[in-house]
Amino acid sequence: MPSxxxxxxxxxxxxxxxxxxxxxxxxxxxxxxxxxIINFAHGLLFALGAYLSLTLVDVVGxxxxxxxxxxxxxxxxxxxxxxxxxRLYTKDPLFVLLLTFGIAMMGEDVxxxxxxKLAYSIAAPDLARGSIDLGFMIYSKYRLFMGAxxxxxxxxxxxxLAKTPYGxxxxxxxxxxxxxxxxxKNLPLIRALVFGLAAAMAALAGIIAAPLWSVxxxxxxxxxxxxxxxxxxxxxxxxxxxxLGGLLVGITNSLAVMFVPRFAxxxxxxxxxxxxxxxxxxxxxxxxxxx
Amino acid sequence: MSGLxxxxxxxxxxxxxxxxxxxxxxxxxxxxxxxxxxxxxKTSFFxxxxxxxxxxxxxxxxxxxxxxxxxVHQKVRSGLTRTFQILNVFDTLTVAENIRAAVQRRHxxxxxxxxxxxxxxxxxxxxxxxxxxxxLKEKRNIRANDLSHGHRRHLEIGLSLATxxxxxxxxxxxxxxxxxxxxxxxxxVRELAQDLTVVLVEHHMSVVLSxxxxxxxLSQGRLLASGTPAEIQANPQVQAAYLGTGxxxxxxxxxGHA
Amino acid sequence: xxxxxxxxxxxxxxxxxxxxxLGVFAVLPLALRGLDISLTLGTEVLIIALFAxxxxxxxxxxxxxxxxxxxxxxxxxxxxxxxxxxxxxxAAIDLVLAFLAxxxxxxxxxLLVMKKRGIYFGLLTLAFGQMFYIVALRWDDLTGGETGxxxxxxxxxxxxxxxxxITFYYFVLAIFMVAVWVIWRITHSPFGSVLAAIKSNEVRTxxxxxxxxxxxxxxxxxxxxxxxxxxGLYAWFQYxxxxxxxxxxxxxxxxxxxxxxxxxxxxxxPILGAAVFVGAQDLISSYTEHxxxxxxxxxxxxxxxxxxxxxxxxxxxLSLVRRPTRTTDASTAxxxxxxxxxxxP
Numbered sequence: 001m002p003s004x005x006x007x008x009x010x011x012x013x014x015x016x017x018x019x020x021x022x023x024x025x026x027x028x029x030x031x032x033x034x035x036x037i038i039n040f041a042h043g044l045l046f047a048l049g050a051y052l053s054l055t056l057v058d059v060v061g062x063x064x065x066x067x068x069x070x071x072x073x074x075x076x077x078x079x080x081x082x083x084x085x086x087r088l089y090t091k092d093p094l095f096v097l098l099l100t101f102g103i104a105m106m107g108e109d110v111x112x113x114x115x116x117k118l119a120y121s122i123a124a125p126d127l128a129r130g131s132i133d134l135g136f137m138i139y140s141k142y143r144l145f146m147g148a149x150x151x152x153x154x155x156x157x158x159x160x161l162a163k164t165p166y167g168x169x170x171x172x173x174x175x176x177x178x179x180x181x182x183x184x185k186n187l188p189l190i191r192a193l194v195f196g197l198a199a200a201m202a203a204l205a206g207i208i209a210a211p212l213w214s215v216x217x218x219x220x221x222x223x224x225x226x227x228x229x230x231x232x233x234x235x236x237x238x239x240x241x242x243x244l245g246g247l248l249v250g251i252t253n254s255l256a257v258m259f260v261p262r263f264a265x266x267x268x269x270x271x272x273x274x275x276x277x278x279x280x281x282x283x284x285x286x287x288x289x290x291x
Numbered sequence: 292m293s294g295l296x297x298x299x300x301x302x303x304x305x306x307x308x309x310x311x312x313x314x315x316x317x318x319x320x321x322x323x324x325x326x327x328x329x330x331x332x333k334t335s336f337f338x339x340x341x342x343x344x345x346x347x348x349x350x351x352x353x354x355x356x357x358x359x360x361x362x363v364h365q366k367v368r369s370g371l372t373r374t375f376q377i378l379n380v381f382d383t384l385t386v387a388e389n390i391r392a393a394v395q396r397r398h399x400x401x402x403x404x405x406x407x408x409x410x411x412x413x414x415x416x417x418x419x420x421x422x423x424x425x426x427l428k429e430k431r432n433i434r435a436n437d438l439s440h441g442h443r444r445h446l447e448i449g450l451s452l453a454t455x456x457x458x459x460x461x462x463x464x465x466x467x468x469x470x471x472x473x474x475x476x477x478x479x480v481r482e483l484a485q486d487l488t489v490v491l492v493e494h495h496m497s498v499v500l501s502x503x504x505x506x507x508x509l510s511q512g513r514l515l516a517s518g519t520p521a522e523i524q525a526n527p528q529v530q531a532a533y534l535g536t537g538x539x540x541x542x543x544x545x546x547g548h549a
Numbered sequence: 550x551x552x553x554x555x556x557x558x559x560x561x562x563x564x565x566x567x568x569x570x571l572g573v574f575a576v577l578p579l580a581l582r583g584l585d586i587s588l589t590l591g592t593e594v595l596i597i598a599l600f601a602x603x604x605x606x607x608x609x610x611x612x613x614x615x616x617x618x619x620x621x622x623x624x625x626x627x628x629x630x631x632x633x634x635x636x637x638x639x640a641a642i643d644l645v646l647a648f649l650a651x652x653x654x655x656x657x658x659x660l661l662v663m664k665k666r667g668i669y670f671g672l673l674t675l676a677f678g679q680m681f682y683i684v685a686l687r688w689d690d691l692t693g694g695e696t697g698x699x700x701x702x703x704x705x706x707x708x709x710x711x712x713x714x715i716t717f718y719y720f721v722l723a724i725f726m727v728a729v730w731v732i733w734r735i736t737h738s739p740f741g742s743v744l745a746a747i748k749s750n751e752v753r754t755x756x757x758x759x760x761x762x763x764x765x766x767x768x769x770x771x772x773x774x775x776x777x778x779x780x781g782l783y784a785w786f787q788y789x790x791x792x793x794x795x796x797x798x799x800x801x802x803x804x805x806x807x808x809x810x811x812x813x814x815x816x817x818x819p820i821l822g823a824a825v826f827v828g829a830q831d832l833i834s835s836y837t838e839h840x841x842x843x844x845x846x847x848x849x850x851x852x853x854x855x856x857x858x859x860x861x862x863x864x865x866x867l868s869l870v871r872r873p874t875r876t877t878d879a880s881t882a883x884x885x886x887x888x889x890x891x892x893x894p
Contacts, residue, residue: 038672087853093668094614095852098808101801102848109842221797228676236669262687269680276661276673343752367758379756381749384742392746393757400739401759402767408739454758 002258005137010254016143018250019150023205024223025230025242026157027198033237034170034194037093040100041080042202042227043220044107049073049203050210050219051115054122062125069207070200077199078192086191104220111217119214146208153204154243157197161239170194229272235282244283293354293370293457293488294319300339300349309335311512312349317505319458322484324491324499326523327509328533333492334376334462336509340490341373341460342366353458370457374447376466376492382436386427386446389435390418393453417453425449426479441472448479458488465495477502500524508532566817567730574722578715588714589786594827595718595725596782597806601819602732603775604803605812609819610736611768612748616671616800617658617678621773623795624654624681625780630698630790631691640706644724644781651777652770654681659769663762666751675797682795697791701784711785721782728775733816735771744768798841801848802826809851811858818858825859 002010028042049069056065080103088096128145131138161167169190205223213219226249233248234241249268256267275282295317302310309332317323327333338344340351342363350359353371366372381389391408394417395401400408409415422428425445430438435446444464451459461480465473477498483489484504493499499506500520508515508523510532516523523529577591600622607613628650629643637646662673685692692698703711711717735741743764746754754761784790793799810822826847833843855862 032668036668038668038675040675084849084853091856092614094671094804095856097614097616097668097671098801098805098848099852101805102845102852104845105798105801105841105848106845109839109845113839113842225676225679228672232673232676266680266683266687269677269683272676273661280664341756362760363752363755364758364760367756372756372758375753379750379753381746381753383749384745388742388745392742392754395739395742396758401743401764403739404735404741404771406738408737408742450753450757454756 007258009137009139010258011251012139012147013143014251014254015247016147016150016250017253018247019147019154020205020209020246021223021226021230021249022243022246023150023153024202025227025234025246026154026239027201028224028227029231029234029237029239029242030170030194031198032231035085035089035191037085037089037096038100039085039195039198040097040224041103041107042100042198043222043224044104045073045077045199045202045220046206046209046223047111047215047217047220048076048107049206050122050213050215051111052203053207053210054115054120054215057122066204066207070203073203074196074200078196080199081192081195085195086188089191108217108220115217117217119216121214122210124211142211146212149208150205153201157201158239160197166190166193226268229268231282232272233275233282235285238282238284241282241284295340295371295458295488295490296352296355297340298350298352300336300351301347302335302339302344303347309512310339310346310509313509313512313514314349315507315514315517317488317490317507319488321504322481322489322491322502323505323507324493324503325507325509326493326496326499327515330511331509331532332512333509335512337373337460337462337490337492341371343373367454367456370455371460372451372454372456372458373460374451374462374464376463380435380443380446380450383434385432385434386422386438386449387418387431389446390421390449390453391415393450394418394421397455421449421453424452440467441469441476444468444472444476445479448483452483456487458490459483460490460492462492463494464491465493465498473498562730562733567726567733570729570817570820571722571726574725578718588718590827590831592714592718592721592786593831594824595721596779596786597803597827598820598823599725599728599782600776600779601803601807601810601812601823602729603772603779605807605816605819606732606736606744606772606775607768608804608807609812609814609816610741610748611744611765613666613765613768614671614804615674615678615769615772616797616804617674617676617681618772618776618803619795619797619799620658620678620681621651621654621776622780622783622799622803623685623790623792624650625777626784626790626794627685627692627698627780628777629781629784630693630701633701634698638702638704640704643704643785644778647781647784648774648778651780652774654777655770655773656766659766659773663766663769675800678795678800679797682792682797685792685795692790692792695792697789697793699789701788701790703785703788717785721786724778724782728778732775736816740764740767798844802844805848805851808856809859811860813857815858815860818860821859 024042024046028039031037031039031042052069052072053065056069060068084099084103085096088099124142128142130141132141132144161170169186170193202223209223213222230242230245230249234243234245248271252267252271253264256264260267279285296315298314300310300313301308313336325333325336335344339346342358342361346359350357352358353366353369358366358369358371381392384392387409391414395408395414398411398414400411400414422431425448427442427445427449430442435443438446448461448464464480465476468476473495480489480491481502491499491503503520505517506520506523507517508529515532516526516529518526574595578588581588581591604615604618607615625647628646632638632643632646658674658677661677662670665673686694703717705711706720709716709720711720736744743754743759746757747761747764751761780794783794806822806826807819808822809826810820811818812822829847830844834840837843
């Protein structure tokens with residue numbers, strides 16, 4: 001049996017992983033509920049964030065890269081929405097899913113063309129190197145930084161959605177709402193905005209996860225599939241549901257690593273299946289983005 | 292008997308309460324119409340009765356049995372079904388295929404995978420009988436997609452009849468129909484009410500007034516009045532409610548698409 | 550064949566269509582030899598076409614877009630491979646096991662997703678489909694992990710040498726024809742007409758007294774079982790079972806090639822889609838290692854340029870070339886498609 005300290009440290013790992021995944025999943029579910037589409041390229045945007053920061057860190061340093069990479073990926077997201085996805089809103093959502101399948105495949109290959117097939121690792125910023133003695137355990141400074149950063153990011157997104165006029169428009173534009181008709185000419189703007197914001201959030205998650213996850217072309221899927229399950233667990237269209245789902249997936253994963261290491265990454269599927277059977281709409285499943 | 296009853300039935304979407312504390316009894320074997328000015332909650336009430344919406348509060352009884360949370364297919368099997376205002380026939384299937392899809396279930400044939408659907412005598416006889424009853428004999432092998440609007444209305448009712456209901460709820464069966472078609476539909480509904488309990492939501496007031504046994508008036512989500520057509524016509528509250536909306540539904544009859 | 554609707558009114562067995570299908574595939578080896586193309590490509594087309602026909606029980610007939618079908622296909626492949634590891638073999642046993650493996654896998658996923666529809670159904674099938682991939686990767690003492698299970702043997706039913714390309718091709722063709730006929734029978738049965746009703750309008754089907762979730766589960770299970778059968782054939786074909794057979798890309802491929810062939814409106818369409826797609830796949834991977842790039846491109850092209858499939862795109866092209874005045878036809882079609890069609894006097 002693992003010791004108490006091990007369990008506590010693993011649980012902390014789980015919470016931090018959960019926050020990163022929540023950052024990916026909230027963007028994903030925002031697009032899902034506002035536009036009623038599944039963006040399979042969401043994982044690609046996560047990976048792009050990591051890769052861009054990899055290159056930018058060498059050019060401009062860590063902190064500017066942390067700002068520039070999400071901005072760039074946000075723009076790429078808006079571009080994707082404007083160039084491709086926008087044309088398909090009137091069609092069956094199945095087509096958007098297939099389109100983003102295609103984009104994800106192409107994107108992964110483009111990443112391989114530019115950065116190669118091998119995995120990279122990114123160095124943590126100076127500020128967050130080494131470990132810290134918390135009294136009851138010694139813990140990686142970078143992980144704490146990751147957790148704090150993800151938490152602040154999630155909170156900022158929530159503030160934006162809850163307290164600003166643009167956020168109010170996004171909430172009103174939520175898929176099931178009759179407001180879509182009322183928003184009228186603002187709708188294209190809102191959709192582009194949501195897509196861009198979600199892309200930037202995915203990229204941000206990718207960047208802060210990069211020093212711990214190996215940066216490789218397939219890394220997008222490692223974030224995307226948990227995001228799917230988080231939506232199932234937390235409830236479609238629920239912002240806080242995604243955060244809760246993210247935390248549950250993170251914690252489940254960390255416990256599974258200790259007790260059933262070989263099947264650790266299966267446990268979140270089991271969790272999702274159980275939630276689906278007993279709460280078909282997810283834990284906080286409602287009809288709007290913020291509830 | 293196959294009557295319907297509601298107790299404190301309410302539904303809420305966000306801040307809106309389309310149906311607010313409605314308790315009514317709909318007698319078996321009669322034709323009951325639900326009317327009310329636009330936005331009175333008729334359609335929501337109807338959707339609550341038929342299980343398309345789940346109520347926030349209150350109960351629905353069918354035959355004295357609480358059916359509030361009964362799954363739709365079980366309600367239908369116990370004899371309660373509905374039509375839809377926005378036409379809900381199976382567009383890609385022919386008239387006969389539409390009806391057959393409904394009939395074959397009661398013959399226990401819907402799980403058969405290794406035979407043709409249209410080779411079973413008893414099913415075919417019943418399909419033909421229903422097609423005849425809803426006056427679509429000449430259209431038997433036409434796709435629903437290619438039928439006229441009026442014929443699609445008939446097919447919609449045929450689908451519901453094929454489930455052998457004891458209580459049939461009709462959701463604006465005359466919407467989109469011309470004056471003549473509406474009166475034909477009115478007679479047809481009256482005919483149905485000879486064997487069935489019929490509940491009707493409808494805008495065409497003259498038809499409603501001429502065919503109904505009982506009328507329920509909803510206004511702002513609440514039950515405003517109930518009674519015979521004559522009583523309802525004479526009711527000052529009802530008149531006020533209709534006046535209050537700034538428009539009459541009365542003169543609109545039959546002129547649906549002028 | 551363009552408008553032979555899946556749910557259509559032609560419920561008499563299309564004997565002519567089956568005979569021409571058999572005819573085309575019977576002479577295909579000659580054509581391939583003439584073009585100097587390996588017959589294995591033809592065999593692969595047959596197997597993938599069977600997979601697509603199975604898939605279309607869900608997409609084309611029931612109107613449910615599954616994005617996790619590789620799980621059922623791959624389960625069939627692994628069933629054959631694992632059985633052989635334990636010394637079980639023989640054509641009949643392999644095929645029955647593959648069929649059952651697809652069936653059981655589909656039952657597991659189906660129980661989780663049967664109450665869902667639309668985009669949520671897609672999300673769930675994708676997620677739980679990928680679960681099978683992870684199981685195959687992690688449970689390595691059973692599945693061989695990342696390298697999969699290789700070195701399989703093709704059985705020798707009735708003394709046939711299936712290692713011979715031509716014999717194997719015709720053996721697969723025989724199974725293909727029988728399976729496609731059975732699938733035709735099922736989709737054009739009383740059960741199939743309930744599925745067609747669900748595709749057309751699930752809520753209305755419930756108001757006919759159907760517990761639609763059960764019928765959807767039935768469709769998923771039947772579709773999964775035949776997908777498993779195709780997977781079993783594929784294990785023979787590649788003498789192996791690989792985790793890639795369960796991967797999401799494989800699930801996406803089957804959706805896209807079914808659409809490409811016009812599977813939404815045509816029963817036999819997926820066969821055309823499989824032929825075109827497998828051909829393109831072979832061509833692309835022999836010229837470049839950046840196959841993912843071009844596959845992605847195919848996805849984007851199909852979705853944006855011919856979402857209704859090649860047959861319809863060709864028909865449209867032909868009508869444009871032949872008679873530029875066809876626009877009148879198009880406008881009446883638009884009127885018919887408009888929601889208020891019947892109100893015009």
